[in-house]
Amino acid sequence: MLQVRMPEAFKVDYLELPVPAIGDDEVLVQMKRVGVCGSDIQIYHGKHKYMTFPVVQGHEGAGVIAKVGAKVAGLKIGDRVTIQPQVVCGECAPCRGGHYNVCKNLKVYGVHTGGMFAEYFPVPASKVLLLPAAISFDEGALVEPAAVATGAIRRCGDIEGLNVVVLGAGAIGNLVAQVAVASGARKVLITDINQNRLDIANKCGIHACVDTRGRKLKDVIVEQFGDDEADIIIDCAGGKAIFDEAVAAARCSSKIVIVANYKEPVEVELPLFQRREVDLLGIMMYVREDFERAVELMASKAIDTAPLISDYFDIRKVDEVYPYIDSHPDTVMKVVIKVSE
Ligand SMILES: [Zn+2]
Numbered sequence: 001m002l003q004v005r006m007p008e009a010f011k012v013d014y015l016e017l018p019v020p021a022i023g024d025d026e027v028l029v030q031m032k033r034v035g036v037c038g039s040d041i042q043i044y045h046g047k048h049k050y051m052t053f054p055v056v057q058g059h060e061g062a063g064v065i066a067k068v069g070a071k072v073a074g075l076k077i078g079d080r081v082t083i084q085p086q087v088v089c090g091e092c093a094p095c096r097g098g099h100y101n102v103c104k105n106l107k108v109y110g111v112h113t114g115g116m117f118a119e120y121f122p123v124p125a126s127k128v129l130l131l132p133a134a135i136s137f138d139e140g141a142l143v144e145p146a147a148v149a150t151g152a153i154r155r156c157g158d159i160e161g162l163n164v165v166v167l168g169a170g171a172i173g174n175l176v177a178q179v180a181v182a183s184g185a186r187k188v189l190i191t192d193i194n195q196n197r198l199d200i201a202n203k204c205g206i207h208a209c210v211d212t213r214g215r216k217l218k219d220v221i222v223e224q225f226g227d228d229e230a231d232i233i234i235d236c237a238g239g240k241a242i243f244d245e246a247v248a249a250a251r252c253s254s255k256i257v258i259v260a261n262y263k264e265p266v267e268v269e270l271p272l273f274q275r276r277e278v279d280l281l282g283i284m285m286y287v288r289e290d291f292e293r294a295v296e297l298m299a300s301k302a303i304d305t306a307p308l309i310s311d312y313f314d315i316r317k318v319d320e321v322y323p324y325i326d327s328h329p330d331t332v333m334k335v336v337i338k339v340s341e
């Protein structure tokens with residue numbers, strides 16, 4: 001079978017390997033589609049802090065079960081599936097508390113351990129979720145990012161009737177905003193400085209999609225929500241300037257939720273958080289329930305992931321994907337790799 005491996009930054013190798021054997025509690029998934037994530041680009045550039053080369057990338061996958069281990073119940077050959085890509089220890093304090101998404105020994109397929117850029121991927125049956133017929137393989141590659149969104153909204157608590165702002169209308173921001181709408185937010189505002197992304201958000205039913213170029217976030221929030229302003233500000237863009245805008249726009253008892261990937265420390269004005277009783281929440285990936293909710297919302301069309309797919313590449317062209325994404329920052333939303341038909 002074909003496997004795509006990155007031996008070092010900026011380098012892609014295509015290997016021909018035997019189809020992997022599986023353990024008794026594993027299934028073999030014939031991969032159909034695998035999404036390319038922002039973290040994959042960081043890995044390509046050698047800028048990802050917590051991984052080592054060589055690596056087989058791919059943590060956003062959909063495929064068909066080709067083989068079932070002797071002790072696996074409830075799954076059969078031909079089942080259409082997606083994969084929750086976390087390997088956790090189950091023993092550390094976060095794991096014992098149900099927060100295994102921040103397991104002390106967390107490994108993610110395609111980042112810290114082998115991923116799905118291959119024709120076949122062996123995986124414990126416990127990591128597999130069935131894809132309902134209403135979810136295509138193309139969309140199946142979007143379940144993982146959608147689970148980031150359901151995880152983020154879960155972390156916000158009950159958002160019914162609340163005013164929610166999402167900063168950044170890339171794939172994750174778009175999905176977070178869609179899940180906020182589907183979860184009963186009173187009004188969801190999404191902001192960006194890229195009109196293409198805002199148009200896609202609009203197509204996906206986000207209530208207000210606003211270009212904030214040259215404008216203060218606080219002013220846009222008042223314009224959209226009136227005196228009540230924003231209950232929740234979710235940062236899916238990242239960077240000191242964005243965070244400062246979020247803090248300046250937070251009113252008393254707002255929540256600021258960090259979904260974006262921050263690489264550098266950012267100074268915060270602590271007295272302001274105290275005086276305004278602003279909550280600052282971090283969110284890291286998802287748990288099983290978030291994956292299940294993502295599948296549910298996609299299957300019922302409460303959220304629509306199809307408009308997010310901007311480009312397809314064949315698995316034999318993975319080396320072209322990263323330079324393409326780097327040179328098309330304005331139009332690329334989500335690239336999906338076609339592994340097999
Ligand atoms: Zn990802």
Ligand SMILES: [Zn+2]
Nearest residue numbers: 089092095103
């Ligand atoms: Zn753990």
